[in-house]
Amino acid sequence: MSTDHAFPPGFLWGAATSAYQIEGDPLADGAGPSIWHRFSHTPGRVAGNATGDLACDHYHRAQEDVALMANLGLNAYRFSIAWGRVLPDGRGRVNQRGLDFYQRLVDRLLEQDIQPMITLYHWDLPTALHDRGGWLNPESPAWFADYAQVLFRALDDRVAAWVTINEPWVAAVLGHLEGVHAPGHADAFEAARVTHHLLLAHAEACAVYRAIGAHQIGIALNLEPQYPASDSAADRAAADRRDAFINRWLLDPLFFGRYPEAMPAIFGPAWPDFPSADLERIRRPADFIGVNYYSRGWVQADPSAWPLGATRIQRTDAPSTAMGWEVYPNGLTETLLRLKTQYGNPPAYITENGAAFEDPAPVEDRVEDAHRVAYLRDHITAAGAALQEGVNLRGYFLWSLLDNFEWAEGYTKRFGLYRVDPEEQRRIPKASADFYRKVIASNGVGM
């Protein structure tokens, strides 16, 4: 097998970001606050009590950042829209100045032949809707569909692909079960219903798009292959449960119109009896699947670990990133192949892949991030290997363009191709930016 993974002509080479993580100035020009604005301003919730008030100041530096993207040679850029900038109350009144920011951004990208891929929801629900029950409210799918329609009508003439929701699993589990993300709830009876409403919201937005849209729409899932820490029956069963909990909980309803049988056992009484009509509506309304891949799970049975009776353990004999995630490129190939062999080989994009490392300090305005270069080389090679096995892969979006607000970790974890320190707001290139520029120019990873 050739080691120089040339990718097909027209393959998308992008970078990915999200609104709350890079824009800053979240209440500018009439915008309404989000649950992440409220959460990050709650002392003790985010490392260093950091907030997205400044972040990468992208709201005021978008033109400079689009120039960086053009200099990299990106042919695509994935970003999210802050719901509260467009609909400050979450519903009804459109804030034209907020919408204008995104109109200008899209036009600037197109001027540089960079295709926009827009994520409608990357976790920043308007507080006005959260205060009406948020994603627990059965009306939330309709709220989302109305918001999506405003954006489709305003931008679909210039947008190649839409992602409805980024990682419903993270929004539901970290935000409503573990309480470590906004809105900070830790309630076993919330996660299953929030996930269900997020999937219904995805389906309702797709239905609206079918009526008025002209391009592609999909969803982005965090997919993490699970491996047993030993060959014991207990560890193998634990890995299967964690696979259902992280991967199949979302994949199966989207592709098969049913939740995995393991879910009621995992959640017990916290698992509602969802109407089959809902599941039919959720099934197969999208044009592509977005894969956010970072690492794999190395799983050990642990009866004390609710709700799975399984824990992801840190391997001491394998390299890991600053997030404590094992570096395992083969997991990307295996995840993509699974979509081919088990889910009908749908059109797919790698909508996120990247790594945080303890980058060295800049020297003469450059950061030598050799670890990140190696991570990206190995994972882009792994993506190429999946393509050679016939996976229907259409593009790769690197997480992330800029060091940014890493949710509960604040600014302590750096994923960017460009170093950004909020107090300075310079974009300092890293060696990984030069590496990615070469990958794009050669449409593949030369060994």
Ligand SMILES: CO[C@H](O)c1c[n+]2c([nH]1)[C@H](O)[C@@H](O)[C@H](O)[C@H]2CO
């Ligand atoms: C297990 O990682 C998840 O798939 C994941 C990792 N990440 C994400 N999801 C989010 O989509 C981004 O907003 C994060 O900044 C990024 C880096 O942490």
